[in-house]
Amino acid sequence: MDYGNSDDSPTVVLPTAIKILVAGGFGVGKTTLVSAVSETQPLRTEEVLTETGVGVDDLSGVEEKSTTTVAMDFGRISFGDDLVLYLFGTPGQDRFWFVWDELALGALGAVVLADTRRLADSFPSIDYFERHGVPFIVAVNCFEGARRYDLPDVRLALNLDPEVPVMLCDARLRESSKEVLIALLNHVLRSRGSRVEAESVPG
Amino acid sequence: MPDAEPLWVDDDAGPLVRPYAMTGGRARTRNGFNVISLVLATAPAPQLEVGLTPEHLHIVDLCQRPLALAEVSAHLHLPLGTVRVLLDDLLARGLVRVSEPRPPTLLPDNHVFEALINGLRKL
Secondary structure: EEEOOOOOOOOOOOOOOEEEEEEEEOOOOOHHHHHHOOOOOOEEEEEEEEEEEEOOHHHHHOEEEEEOOOOOOOOEEEEOOOOOEEEEEEOOOOHHHHHHHHOOOOOOOOEEEEOOOHHHHHHHHHHHHHHHHHOOOEEOOOOOOOOOOHHHHHHHOOOOOOOOOEEEEOOOOOHHHHHHHHHHHOOOHHHHOOOOOOOOOOO | OOOOOOOOOOOOHHHHHHHHHHHHOOOOOOOOOOOOOOEEOOOOOOOOOOOOHHHHHHHHHOOOEEEEEHHHHHHHHHHHHHHHHHHHHHHHHEEEEOOOOOOOOOOOOHHHHHHHHHHHHHO
16 A cells, blocks of 8 residues: 555655564574675664553552563565565564564564574464464574484474474575575465476476 | 643653654554555655654655665664654655555465565575
8 A cells, every 4th residue: 555645746666575574582593594695784673662561559550661672683685676575583582572463464474593402492483473374484593513403303393384394594694594585485385375486497 | 731741751761752752752653554664755855844853854865765664763773663653744744655565465476476586596
């Protein structure tokens, strides 16, 4: 929907903007992945939340307000003049669901980054995307020194639906991060009931 | 200021003071723009006029090319909510257009996916 587009203004066609989320526990490499593929250094935006104190004695008649600033790192990849992809890292603290809702609105899909040393850190992200019907894949970021798990073991540990792809990646590398995004796009396409044959890949 | 907000911006408010002062105390926006809503100026930034702050003009300057709401927020170092309020003012004056993203379910066939996948491969 367009706002403020009057009839006499020259018609400039705005690009199609696409949003993909990169989620996972604190320190799992979300911003690293975003930087690896973005055309510029990741940018940082923030939302300020005003929370009315919870658990305050109602009879006191005094509400405590506290403010919390939630920062989000994001990157951008432009494809020509008519298509731009935004990659948003979700806030590391899972309690900021308000911000997650805002980010997930209109998102094409999500990548859940996982660290095999702390697999449980990915549970909140996986739960969120399952509950909200956001298509996602799991990418296990291969940290040095981390024990290598077989992907079926990771799938089992995360209790994933069989159709959710699980893959290994190195979030520091552009090629690897590109493959993660392409895998997500193919997964979203499959969940739409079709599949694109990339031009350079026969059959 | 009889119609001003109650005095809740006290010492504890911290960083809230600046954004809220900039928006004249308004926190609620008429729009609920997506973080990837694209903002494009309709004309070069005008001279400072009554009712417009330097931040308003900064947005018009930045958005001579299309930028997402989150990018505007990042470049101005202002929270998303504050930028939404400022965009309301700019929309009311016809200084910007804002284009909301299409919901993924309404993306036209698979053209966009093809463009994304092939574009990523070429990066």
